[in-house]
Amino acid sequence: xxxxxxxxxxxxxxxxxxxxxxxxxxxxxxxxxxxxxxxxxxxxxxxxxxxxxxxxxxxxxxxxxxxxxxxxxxxxxxxxxxxxxxxxxxxxxxxxxxxxxxxxxxxxxxxxxxxxxxxxxxxxxxxxxxxxxxxxxxxxxxxxxxxxxxxxxxxxxxxxxxxxxxxxxxxxxxxxxxxxxxxxxxxxxxxxxxxxxxxxxxxxxxxxxxxxxxxxxxxxxxxxxxxx
Amino acid sequence: xxxxxxxxxxxxxxxxxxxxxxxxxxxxxxxxxxxxxxxxxxxxxxxxxxxxxxxxxxxxxxxxxxxxxxxxxxxxxxxxxxxxxxxxxxxxxxxxxxxxxxxxxxxxxxxxxxxx
Numbered sequence: 001x002x003x004x005x006x007x008x009x010x011x012x013x014x015x016x017x018x019x020x021x022x023x024x025x026x027x028x029x030x031x032x033x034x035x036x037x038x039x040x041x042x043x044x045x046x047x048x049x050x051x052x053x054x055x056x057x058x059x060x061x062x063x064x065x066x067x068x069x070x071x072x073x074x075x076x077x078x079x080x081x082x083x084x085x086x087x088x089x090x091x092x093x094x095x096x097x098x099x100x101x102x103x104x105x106x107x108x109x110x111x112x113x114x115x116x117x118x119x120x121x122x123x124x125x126x127x128x129x130x131x132x133x134x135x136x137x138x139x140x141x142x143x144x145x146x147x148x149x150x151x152x153x154x155x156x157x158x159x160x161x162x163x164x165x166x167x168x169x170x171x172x173x174x175x176x177x178x179x180x181x182x183x184x185x186x187x188x189x190x191x192x193x194x195x196x197x198x199x200x201x202x203x204x205x206x207x208x209x210x211x212x213x214x215x216x217x218x219x220x221x222x223x224x225x226x227x228x
Numbered sequence: 229x230x231x232x233x234x235x236x237x238x239x240x241x242x243x244x245x246x247x248x249x250x251x252x253x254x255x256x257x258x259x260x261x262x263x264x265x266x267x268x269x270x271x272x273x274x275x276x277x278x279x280x281x282x283x284x285x286x287x288x289x290x291x292x293x294x295x296x297x298x299x300x301x302x303x304x305x306x307x308x309x310x311x312x313x314x315x316x317x318x319x320x321x322x323x324x325x326x327x328x329x330x331x332x333x334x335x336x337x338x339x340x341x342x343x344x
Contacts, residue, residue: 003343004256007249013238013259013334094233126266127230156266188316188324 017131021099024134028106034116034217035102037135039157042123044143045167047075048200050118054082056210061115061217066105068097068122075120085109096127099134116217125150129157136220137162137213144168144175148182155189162216163194165209170199231271234334235279239286241336246285249341256290256340262333263298264311298331 012018028035040046050065057063064085067075076088087109091097097105102119111117119135121128140161142150145168151158158164164186166179179197186193194212198205242254261267273291280286298311304323311331317324 004340005343006338006340007245007251008338009245009336010338011241011245011336013234013241013336016241016244017237095230096233098233098237127233130230130266131233 017098021132021134024099024103033111033114034220035135036118036137037133038139039121039128040141041125044141045200046120052200052203052206054084064109064114064117066119095124096131097133098131102133125154125157129160137216139163141165141167144171144177148178151185151189158186158189166197167200169197170202231275235275251341254289254339258292258337260294260296260333260335260337262296262331264331265334269293296333299329300326301329302326
């Protein structure tokens with residue numbers, strides 16, 4: 001019989017990714033680039049929301065976008081029409097981006113000189129929430145047709161995000177979606193979560209969201225200045 | 229598909245650990261997996277076996293999974309209770325001021341390597 005020797009490891013599977021994410025976050029802060037990780041399920045309107053949001057953010061900020069999908073470049077093509085610097089990342093079958101893939105994406109994008117990079121993560125409410133990308137701000141979109149019970153079913157993503165954008169409010173009359181209930185369920189998971197009801201189709205609510213994002217970026221910049 | 233990414237992460241960590249310990253082969257890996265971590269053990273094992281076939285360090289490496297039960301603590305009445313049947317609301321006092329104290333672990337506990 002073969003003899004074995006045991007080596008004790010006791011290391012979280014996410015430890016390497018967490019360390020990589022922390023160092024990426026610090027480097028970006030030092031170069032003055034804020035990274036936003038935008039998550040949601042497929043079809044919630046991430047790209048349409050970006051199309052509304054980008055012109056408002058571009059009034060004061062130099063913005064880049066990284067579109068992550070398993071395949072295709074339809075989203076990058078659409079977003080590039082806003083004039084923002086865009087690249088498409090292919091995850092090659094993976095359901096999420098990790099910090100190393102995000103770092104490589106930022107390098108390809110050329111994030112130096114940008115005030116803000118928005119990472120549009122792979123459409124999925126489960127896996128992206130597990131992997132820290134190195135972002136300074138995690139945001140998510142929940143759209144009206146998905147239902148107000150999602151914070152109960154997918155708690156982690158709601159715990160992780162600073163804000164929940166409730167998209168497609170223009171179709172509220174046609175769905176049994178309760179805005180009060182979704183607020184209550186999301187705050188059970190994350191008492192501090194900000195909630196922005198918007199319609200990316202009509203533009204309703206997008207100004208308030210853009211103003212909040214700009215305020216968060218200012219806060220990030222202050223953090224950098226206090227550190228120096 | 230989540231399991232695929234996770235297996236790549238574990239394999240990367242093991243490659244580093246093997247290098248640090250001057251190990252050329254790993255025979256067994258023991259993971260501790262919490263009951264409410266988002267990983268499904270059966271899928272993880274399937275992807276694991278596939279990845280071992282393409283990784284010399286892990287050829288024939290057995291994956292052993294230790295489950296850790298999920299336990300929630302109630303801040304209002306101080307009771308601990310099993311998370312999966314009860315959920316967020318404390319079964320004793322009804323409070324929702326509760327938090328998970330164990331059960332979301334995903335840890336590489338130890339590895340076994342051929343001796344000598």
